[in-house]
Amino acid sequence: MLxxxxxxxxxxxxxxxxxxxxxxxxxxxxxxxxxxTGASGxxxxxxxxIVTGLERVRTGSIRWDKTDIVPLSERSxxxxxxxxxxxxxxxxxxxxxLSALDNILLPARLSRAVQSGDRDRAMMLLNAVxxxxxxxxxxxxxxxxxxxxxxxxxxxxxxxxxVADEPTASLDSDSGDAVARLLIDLSVSNDSTLIVVSHxxxxxxxxxxxxxxxxxxxxxxxxxxxxxx
Amino acid sequence: MTRFILADLRRLWAGxxxxxxxxxxxxxxxxxxxxxxxxxxxxxxxxADKFDLVxxxxxxxxxxxxxxVFLQPSPLPLMPGDVLSKLSAxxxxxxxxxxxxxxxxxxxxxxxxxxxxxxxxxxLTEGQVFSRxxxxxxxxxxxxxxxxxxxPTHGLAELGGETHTELAYRITGRMAPTGTSxxxxxxxxxxxxxxxxxxxxxxxxxxxxxxxxxxxxxHAEGAAPGHDDGDDHEHAHIDPAAPLDExxxxxxxxxxxxxxxxxxxxxxxxxxxxxxxxxxxxxxxxEVLTNLYATLGDAKRVLSAVAIGAQVLVAAAVLxxxxxxxxxxxxxxxxxxxxxxxxTAVLLIVWLELFLLVAVGILLGFAIGYGAARILSxxxxxxxxxxxxxxxxxxxxxxxxxxxxxxAGLALVPALLAYRQSPAAALRA
Numbered sequence: 001m002l003x004x005x006x007x008x009x010x011x012x013x014x015x016x017x018x019x020x021x022x023x024x025x026x027x028x029x030x031x032x033x034x035x036x037t038g039a040s041g042x043x044x045x046x047x048x049x050i051v052t053g054l055e056r057v058r059t060g061s062i063r064w065d066k067t068d069i070v071p072l073s074e075r076s077x078x079x080x081x082x083x084x085x086x087x088x089x090x091x092x093x094x095x096x097x098l099s100a101l102d103n104i105l106l107p108a109r110l111s112r113a114v115q116s117g118d119r120d121r122a123m124m125l126l127n128a129v130x131x132x133x134x135x136x137x138x139x140x141x142x143x144x145x146x147x148x149x150x151x152x153x154x155x156x157x158x159x160x161x162x163v164a165d166e167p168t169a170s171l172d173s174d175s176g177d178a179v180a181r182l183l184i185d186l187s188v189s190n191d192s193t194l195i196v197v198s199h200x201x202x203x204x205x206x207x208x209x210x211x212x213x214x215x216x217x218x219x220x221x222x223x224x225x226x227x228x229x
Numbered sequence: 230m231t232r233f234i235l236a237d238l239r240r241l242w243a244g245x246x247x248x249x250x251x252x253x254x255x256x257x258x259x260x261x262x263x264x265x266x267x268x269x270x271x272x273x274x275x276x277a278d279k280f281d282l283v284x285x286x287x288x289x290x291x292x293x294x295x296x297x298v299f300l301q302p303s304p305l306p307l308m309p310g311d312v313l314s315k316l317s318a319x320x321x322x323x324x325x326x327x328x329x330x331x332x333x334x335x336x337x338x339x340x341x342x343x344x345x346x347x348x349x350x351x352x353l354t355e356g357q358v359f360s361r362x363x364x365x366x367x368x369x370x371x372x373x374x375x376x377x378x379x380x381p382t383h384g385l386a387e388l389g390g391e392t393h394t395e396l397a398y399r400i401t402g403r404m405a406p407t408g409t410s411x412x413x414x415x416x417x418x419x420x421x422x423x424x425x426x427x428x429x430x431x432x433x434x435x436x437x438x439x440x441x442x443x444x445x446x447x448h449a450e451g452a453a454p455g456h457d458d459g460d461d462h463e464h465a466h467i468d469p470a471a472p473l474d475e476x477x478x479x480x481x482x483x484x485x486x487x488x489x490x491x492x493x494x495x496x497x498x499x500x501x502x503x504x505x506x507x508x509x510x511x512x513x514x515x516e517v518l519t520n521l522y523a524t525l526g527d528a529k530r531v532l533s534a535v536a537i538g539a540q541v542l543v544a545a546a547v548l549x550x551x552x553x554x555x556x557x558x559x560x561x562x563x564x565x566x567x568x569x570x571x572x573t574a575v576l577l578i579v580w581l582e583l584f585l586l587v588a589v590g591i592l593l594g595f596a597i598g599y600g601a602a603r604i605l606s607x608x609x610x611x612x613x614x615x616x617x618x619x620x621x622x623x624x625x626x627x628x629x630x631x632x633x634x635x636x637a638g639l640a641l642v643p644a645l646l647a648y649r650q651s652p653a654a655a656l657r658a
Contacts (some may be wrong), residue, residue: 045657054567055653082569089656094566097236107568110230110578126455153568 001191002160003030003219004051008060011046011216012063021046021216022140028209030065030160031196035204044197048165051156051195052085053077057151064161084153090166092146093155094138100126101134104153108216110182113185120154125152128189129182144175161193168200177202182200230574234582244554249590255543256594256632257601259536264602264619267531270522271605272617273299277514279350281495282489284312284504284511293510297486299326299613300338300410302493305330308509310481316489317477321496325489326401329422331391332381335499337371339381339398339415341422343475343537346488347402350411353577354563356402357419357572360520363469364400365398366416366483369406374402374481379415381425394426395468401487408616420474423482425465497535562647572648580637587636595629 004027011021021043028034038044040218051057051062053069056077064084069077081087094103104122108114126134129148140147147167154162164183168176180203187194198204207223212220238245253303277298285293286308295301318324326346345557347358347366361368365379373379398417406412433494491497497513504511511615555562562575599619606617 047455049653057653078566078569078571081567084573085569087567089564089567091560093560093567095233095236095561097240100235102232104235107565107570110565110568110570110574111570144577145469150470 001193002064003193004028004161004195006051006060008058009050009057009062009081011043011050011055014183021050023047023216023218026211026218028193028195030193032209033187034196035207035210036197036213037084037199037204037210038193038219039088042212042213045165046216047227048163048197052163053081054086062118064069079111081191082107082113083157084160086157086159086162088147088150088154088164088167089163089182090169091221092148092150094149096139099137099170100149100152101140104116104156107153108156108228113157122152122156125155125186128141128152128186130178131165140191143176144171146176147171147175147179148182151179155186155190155192158190159192161195164194164198165194166198166200167196168198168203172192173202174186176200180206230581234578234585237578237582238582238585243584248509248550248586250595252548252587252590252636253593253597255536255540256591257597258539259533260595260598260625261601261605262529262536263625264598264621265605265617266525266532266604267622268527268606268617268619270546271520272408272610272615274515274516276615277518279407279409280488280514281491282500282511283486284308284489284509285317285508286508287562290510290512290517290585291521292511293486294514296330296523296577297488298410298514299615300330300340300414302330302333302338307320307483307485307487308487309482310477311479312504312509313481313484313487314477314479315451319500321492321500323490325487327419327481327484328486328488331426332383334379334381334415335373335521337384337413339379339422340411341417341419341567342488343419344473345475351404351407353402356400357478358402359398360473361402361469361615362418362421362467362471362473363396363398364418364422365399366402368404368412368416368614370412371403371415373400373415375403381417387624396421396425396469399469399572403443406616407554410614413614414553417473418473418599419484419559421467431509432638463575484535490639501632505624526581531621540545547583547587548639548642549622551640552646555579555643555646558647559650559655563652563657566652567656576605576644576648580640581639582635583643587640588633589637591632597603 006023008028009021009023036044036047046055049059051088053072057070061070066078069080072080074075095106098106101122104125105114105118108118126132129146129152131145138149141149149153162183167183168179171179180200183194183196184206194207196203197209206212207226210222210224211218256443272629277294280298283293283297285297286306288306292305296303313325313327324345325341327341329341330338339586342359344360353366354369356366363625367373377400380397382392382435383391398415398421489500491500501511501513565575566572600623602619606619610616
């Protein structure tokens, strides 16, 4: 599991008078489960993009344990993200035409990082998210099942941090509930720090800490309960 | 990665199929034009190769070649009969054979000639060369049995030619295939052709010959389709058992063409020079063909330009489709990157997907082009008897490689577009 330490982060876009994200300092302890909330346009997605290296910042530092990803090249950030970050998104981003198992293994395969036990681990993760048909084509699954496959995919390479962007927003309440529970349980069992962007109180209420953004700044940072790092 | 690409292509099979077919047909067009032109050039050159020198009356060299070598039915002017006797007696000539046209049977041209030509053009696979007025030798592609009686039709039957009743030729021999138009010919003694058309040597007395200008003019349409109703030539009965008379004299009737086999190359040039002018025209078939190819080359250039134009249009269309397609796949590409796929993997996926489609299209195009050229050549050979050899040459490999390389370069455009996309921006799209 990884800890995060943000310093002097400011993201501006041409034509906008104020920065969309302005965080002088933010730390997230390794192993903690953090919710990031805020209104639309408050900078939540930008925060996720920069901490995962999807978007580049020119100033400040984004330190995951000892690695500052700000000076890394695009290729190095891709490689770092593939190794250390598990991503779960609102739209799943699974690839039709491939089975559930192939979807889970795809990122590792494309990065040429498949290890000998990965197939077994993928099967185990499928079991863990409550799916039994590994060869089922992804397009024949329900949305709840798809998000479960996405969670299994995110955890394949034992990432130090699991980042989920509105993971329950497009699911019905039962599926959303199940996905929320899985995210928390599996991040604990896989020793991953969990950062979740969500409006869903069923999910955010279960997490240790809730950071609220307003206009790109941290407006509140509440610890729900103590959690050992 | 392969599985991902195949799954992607399967998912987008309809669009992929359209791209493959577009490329296949554009390629096939170019391939067919090239192969067909080459086959025509090779085939006609081989067909003309058997004839060293052709002598006819002054007129079109091309027409003389088309009629005498490729047996195309069309009117040829006649030259005086004494040319044949002069040539036969010439020490530089190995053999000289008259050819006379005008009749046909079931679409096969009946060519009046001498037994020398019938014997030397190709070895006989069965039977023997004609030795009487009513006998005939057939080319390898004439589908008639030995012993069959051929009743000649003046001109072409489908154009209303009248059947000669005075004589029926009995087939006595069949030649081996030559790959020339003569494979479809029925060779008969020229004296019978003359007799059938009222031009028998014996009917043309010296005094008659002088005033025969009008008659010859009429027969200047020796190969004219159809029968001239105003033609008043005598249709006397001809004895099919009459022996061959191949002693050519100055009194021999007029001829549309004489095929000459000179003894040496030097003789060939001398003869050609000597027989150009003074009422005759001597040509080397190869030379006439070269001129014809120059014209054909122009036509090929036009066709090639059309084919290249079509290929450029298809390339532009494919590029447009793929660039739009990449735009639509931005999110998918962004997601691949977000999950850690390196830029090079994304580049390779997009490039491979497109290149695979283009390569299959090109391969299919070569197959379709080859097939089309084979079919066209088959049709042409069936009609003319000239064998058109359709085949790929080393330069085709070069052009296939060039097209493939070009396609590989073209496929890089959308691949680079995908490569340069920021994953965050792509995911927001």
